[in-house]
Amino acid sequence: MRRSAIDTPPDPLSAGARRQIDALLAAQPEAASWLGVLSAVLAESAAPRWETMASATRLSPERAPAAPLLAGAVIPVDPRAAERWVREVLRIAADAGPEAASLRAAAESRDLAPLDMLAMAINAEGDHLDAAAITLGASPEALAVAAGLASIPLLQAVRRRFGAAVAAHWSEGYCPVCGDWPLLAEQRGLERARRLRCGRCGSDWAQPGIRCPYCNVTGHAARAALIPETDSEARRVEICYQCRGYLKSVSTLRAWAGDEIPLADMATVDLDLAALAREYERPGPRTLRPGVTVVTADG
Numbered sequence: 001m002r003r004s005a006i007d008t009p010p011d012p013l014s015a016g017a018r019r020q021i022d023a024l025l026a027a028q029p030e031a032a033s034w035l036g037v038l039s040a041v042l043a044e045s046a047a048p049r050w051e052t053m054a055s056a057t058r059l060s061p062e063r064a065p066a067a068p069l070l071a072g073a074v075i076p077v078d079p080r081a082a083e084r085w086v087r088e089v090l091r092i093a094a095d096a097g098p099e100a101a102s103l104r105a106a107a108e109s110r111d112l113a114p115l116d117m118l119a120m121a122i123n124a125e126g127d128h129l130d131a132a133a134i135t136l137g138a139s140p141e142a143l144a145v146a147a148g149l150a151s152i153p154l155l156q157a158v159r160r161r162f163g164a165a166v167a168a169h170w171s172e173g174y175c176p177v178c179g180d181w182p183l184l185a186e187q188r189g190l191e192r193a194r195r196l197r198c199g200r201c202g203s204d205w206a207q208p209g210i211r212c213p214y215c216n217v218t219g220h221a222a223r224a225a226l227i228p229e230t231d232s233e234a235r236r237v238e239i240c241y242q243c244r245g246y247l248k249s250v251s252t253l254r255a256w257a258g259d260e261i262p263l264a265d266m267a268t269v270d271l272d273l274a275a276l277a278r279e280y281e282r283p284g285p286r287t288l289r290p291g292v293t294v295v296t297a298d299g
């Protein structure tokens with residue numbers, strides 16, 4: 001159906017994300033509730049309030065050349081907006097499945113510290129998130145996932161605000177903005193340019209040469225490929241013989257918008273299964289050091 005520009009507010013999701021959601025709903029109807037959570041998070045990422053907070057972010061002047069942009073940054077956050085959002089994510093994530101039900105009580109808990117939760121998620125401080133889960137009586141796995149989701153709107157806004165400044169000369173395996181590992185690689189365009197994409201902030205970067213993004217080993221050991229039997233080379237898994245890490249790689253005609261990356265990840269679960277069956281693993285979230293400090297915005 002066509003959207004009328006007059007009576008419908010503009011869609012917060014990109015056209016590409018909307019297409020991916022429709023395709024996922026058709027292909028994986030059992031994933032509808034999780035897809036609903038993800039759609040809500042991606043739609044929130046377009047809200048102007050995060051833009052305001054991203055603009056007020058103070059980057060560290062003492063950043064090392066290989067440090068992501070947010071290393072040591074101070075992010076002033078509107079405490080009321082952050083609290084509302086973090087509690088909402090916990091509530092909607094709690095409805096996604098029985099393994100996340102413990103988030104319902106966490107969403108209402110007086111012990112919830114929303115700004116700390118955002119900082120712990122951005123910095124990927126697993127031990128601190130585990131401790132918060134105990135305090136809130138929530139499953140540590142579910143809380144870590146929900147906290148990661150809650151940080152996406154702020155990180156996407158930070159990448160929109162600052163991303164252009166770092167993309168050109170960056171050559172590390174981790175995200176130049178938030179420091180996480182790439183969620184997927186694109187083989188983009190007719191020339192199949194390899195672009196790494198961050199699932200949290202949406203960054204888009206190249207890593208020259210043949211090198212593993214995780215352990216930095218170069219040459220043949222760094223990038224073999226698993227290709228599902230039913231597929232051409234359009235979708236494959238890059239594997240590293242040294243660290244046993246894997247990265248899914250998908251050919252694309254154009255760059256994915258920032259909100260398409262987590263959806264493209266969902267659409268390629270068969271590649272995860274192929275990699276896991278051969279005992280390759282995706283590394284856990286990469287800790288940001290020095291981490292960000294999330295503070296209360298003035299006014």
Ligand SMILES: [Zn+2]
Pocket residue numbers: 175176177178179180198199200201202203
């Ligand atoms: Zn990132």
Ligand SMILES: [Zn+2]
Pocket residue numbers: 212213214215216217222240241242243244245
């Ligand atoms: Zn490796």
